[in-house]
Amino acid sequence: MSSIKINLVLCSVILCVLVCVNTQSVHRRFEYKYSFKPPYLAQKDGTVPFWEYGGNAIASGESVRLAPSLRSQKGAIWTKQPLNFDWWEIDIMFKVTGRGRIGADGLAFWYTTARGDYTGEVFGSSDRWNGLAVIFDSFDNDNKHNNPYIMAVVNDGTKVFDHKSDGSQQLLSGCLRDFRNKPFPTRARIEYYLNTLTVYFHNGMTSNEADYELCFRAENVVLPRGGYLGLSAATGGLADDHDVIHLLTTSLHTQQQQSGGQQMSQDEQQKLSQEYQEYQKKLEQQKEDYRKEHPDEVRDKDGEFDDWFESDAQRELRQIFQGQTQIHDILRDLNKKVDEVIGKQMNSLSMLTAVYGHTQGQPIQPGAAPPAQLPTLPIGRHDWDALVANNQIMINTVAELKGFIIDVSRKSDALVAAQGGVGGAAAGSAINPQFLNEMRDSLQQVKATVTGVAQRLASGTPQAMPSNFPACPEVSCVSFTALLMVVATQLLLMMLYAMYKERKEAQAKKFF
Numbered sequence: 001m002s003s004i005k006i007n008l009v010l011c012s013v014i015l016c017v018l019v020c021v022n023t024q025s026v027h028r029r030f031e032y033k034y035s036f037k038p039p040y041l042a043q044k045d046g047t048v049p050f051w052e053y054g055g056n057a058i059a060s061g062e063s064v065r066l067a068p069s070l071r072s073q074k075g076a077i078w079t080k081q082p083l084n085f086d087w088w089e090i091d092i093m094f095k096v097t098g099r100g101r102i103g104a105d106g107l108a109f110w111y112t113t114a115r116g117d118y119t120g121e122v123f124g125s126s127d128r129w130n131g132l133a134v135i136f137d138s139f140d141n142d143n144k145h146n147n148p149y150i151m152a153v154v155n156d157g158t159k160v161f162d163h164k165s166d167g168s169q170q171l172l173s174g175c176l177r178d179f180r181n182k183p184f185p186t187r188a189r190i191e192y193y194l195n196t197l198t199v200y201f202h203n204g205m206t207s208n209e210a211d212y213e214l215c216f217r218a219e220n221v222v223l224p225r226g227g228y229l230g231l232s233a234a235t236g237g238l239a240d241d242h243d244v245i246h247l248l249t250t251s252l253h254t255q256q257q258q259s260g261g262q263q264m265s266q267d268e269q270q271k272l273s274q275e276y277q278e279y280q281k282k283l284e285q286q287k288e289d290y291r292k293e294h295p296d297e298v299r300d301k302d303g304e305f306d307d308w309f310e311s312d313a314q315r316e317l318r319q320i321f322q323g324q325t326q327i328h329d330i331l332r333d334l335n336k337k338v339d340e341v342i343g344k345q346m347n348s349l350s351m352l353t354a355v356y357g358h359t360q361g362q363p364i365q366p367g368a369a370p371p372a373q374l375p376t377l378p379i380g381r382h383d384w385d386a387l388v389a390n391n392q393i394m395i396n397t398v399a400e401l402k403g404f405i406i407d408v409s410r411k412s413d414a415l416v417a418a419q420g421g422v423g424g425a426a427a428g429s430a431i432n433p434q435f436l437n438e439m440r441d442s443l444q445q446v447k448a449t450v451t452g453v454a455q456r457l458a459s460g461t462p463q464a465m466p467s468n469f470p471a472c473p474e475v476s477c478v479s480f481t482a483l484l485m486v487v488a489t490q491l492l493l494m495m496l497y498a499m500y501k502e503r504k505e506a507q508a509k510k511f512f
Contacts, residue, residue: 026193027253028089034079034229037246038062053077054118066107066233067124067242069098074124076232077244078115083227087252090190090229095204096138096180098240103180104139106148107242109190110230111223113157122161124232130157131227134190134199136179139238141166148178150188150215152197154223173216177201185245187212193252197221355384411500 033050042048042059057075058065066075092109108123110116112131120126123135133153140147142165151174153167161167179186182204189200189212196219200212229249233242310318 025255027255029251029253031085031088031249031251033081034083034249035247036064037248041246048077050080051077052080052115055124057118063095063243063245064231065241065243066231067235067240069235069239069241071235071237071239073239074119074232074234076116076118076120076124076230078110078230079228081228082113083225083229083251085251085253086225087193087254088191089193089250089252091246091248091250092188092190092231093185093245093247094136094179094188095182095185095243095245096136096240097243098180098238100238100240102139102147102238103240104236104238105234106135106137106139107231107233107244108136109134109188110232111192111227112230113224113227115228116230116232118232120232124234125230127161128157128159129155130224131155132192132197132221132223134188135167136188137166138180138240139236142168146176148176148180150175150177150179150199150201152199152216152218154221172197172221173218175199175201175215177203177215179204180240188215191252192221192223195219195221411496 036048036051038061040061041063042061046059048059048064053059053064053076055075056067056070056073057077058068059077064077066077067073090109094107096103096107106123108125110125110129110131110133112129112133114130116125116129118124122129122133123137125133131154133155135151135153136148137151138148141163144166147166149166151167151171153161153171155161155170159170162170179201184204184207186204187202187209189202191198191200196217198217199215201215202209202212229247231244231247235242
């Protein structure tokens with residue numbers, strides 16, 4: 001065991017030494033001649049310093065619109081000078097917006113040995129390029145539902161880009177990311193260092209500038225030296241606005257390159273220092289002339305820019321206030337959700353307690369505390385649903401019966417009142433004598449039948465009954481008095497309904 005531990009320690013030490021030897025610190029330097037950013041991105045004459053644009057591209061003080069949201073538009077912007085360093089990192093902030101569910105065609109970043117066209121066939125630039133193209137393709141030409149897509153294509157100047165397959169057979173690597181219609185500008189960071197191409201992507205869903213995710217990394221990528229940087233975009237039958245807000249270029253240098261690079265001579269340093277001092281004097285002179293020409297707008301030197309910037313204390317107070325506001329909003333939402341959950345739990349607990357008490361045959365007193373733990377109920381969920389459905393049906397049936405009874409009572413009251421007001425003679429004339437005779441015969445038949453049944457029950461002689469008549473049960477299910485009451489009630493209802501019907505018919509005959 002001790003020998004194994006010693007071997008592991010030696011291996012780890014050797015690995016650390018190798019990593020330390022092979023690791024080189026990267027020196028970064030911002031290259032303003034290969035960058036543009038707002039404000040004042042474009043000058044008063046419409047030009048962008050150190051850049052050239054053409055086609056349908058439009059430069060403003062805040063962004064460069066490479067292709068507007070019109071059909072068949074193309075535009076591009078290129079650096080005037082090629083790069084004078086080998087490794088670089090490009091940070092692009094852009095927005096692709098449109099009213100359609102899908103857009104077209106897309107945007108592309110270029111690093112090529114020669115500047116491309118401003119109205120080319122490949123996303124607004126030239127085909128058969130020599131260098132690198134990082135394409136943000138928003139239209140699905142091959143109908144594989146794999147767009148919007150970000151891909152890198154390396155060309156040696158002889159290959160033609162395949163639009164029908166979206167370059168799927170030519171790409172170096174790529175990733176499926178959506179960059180259209182985001183609440184915040186999307187970002188792409190393209191890094192080329194030691195023949196390794198790495199692309200990071202910011203999806204524009206947050207305002208955090210450091211919220212990048214790895215799109216792809218490709219090694220052993222050899223690009224020509226001294227290439228031009230460019231951006232281009234194009235639209236087709238569908239159209240989006242392709243706006244580039246900034247492009248920031250940073251040169252990457254190894255430790256050997258930094259130490260072996262050309263050092264600025266003493267004369268050049270003095271010359272640059274003298275130019276800077278002359279510029280400062282000229283700026284101060286312009287400020288004095290402006291103060292003399294506009295005495296009403298003169299401010300104290302110490303408080304000239306107080307309204308433009310906030311102090312450290314003001315910034316801290318603003319951040320604290322924003323943090324407390326966010327915490328208050330979150331706690332308020334949590335409080336609402338907890339109240340909803342508690343209400344639902346109490347409602348469910350009361351229902352379960354009522355069902356449990358009903359199954360046990362014990363009525364639950366209002367306000368009584370529910371049991372601490374309920375045993376398993378004898379009914380399932382489907383039984384509970386069936387019970388609720390049956391209760392609803394019973395409630396509807398009772399409501400219908402109540403309405404029918406109220407209607408009959410109202411009609412009976414109206415009929416009795418009408419008979420009382422007209423008088424006995426009029427009431428008698430309103431009733432059909434044939435109907436009364438039929439009712440009398442029916443009552444006599446019912447009376448005779450009931451009398452016969454009572455005599456047979458009293459005599460207890462089943463032999464007097466006919467052979468086909470079923471024998472009466474020994475235990476009576478209903479009493480004789482109840483039976484008479486039911487029959488009398490039915491006859492009364494029939495008589496009332498007949499009287500109501502006859503009265504309606506008599507009223508209807510008056511109109512003829």
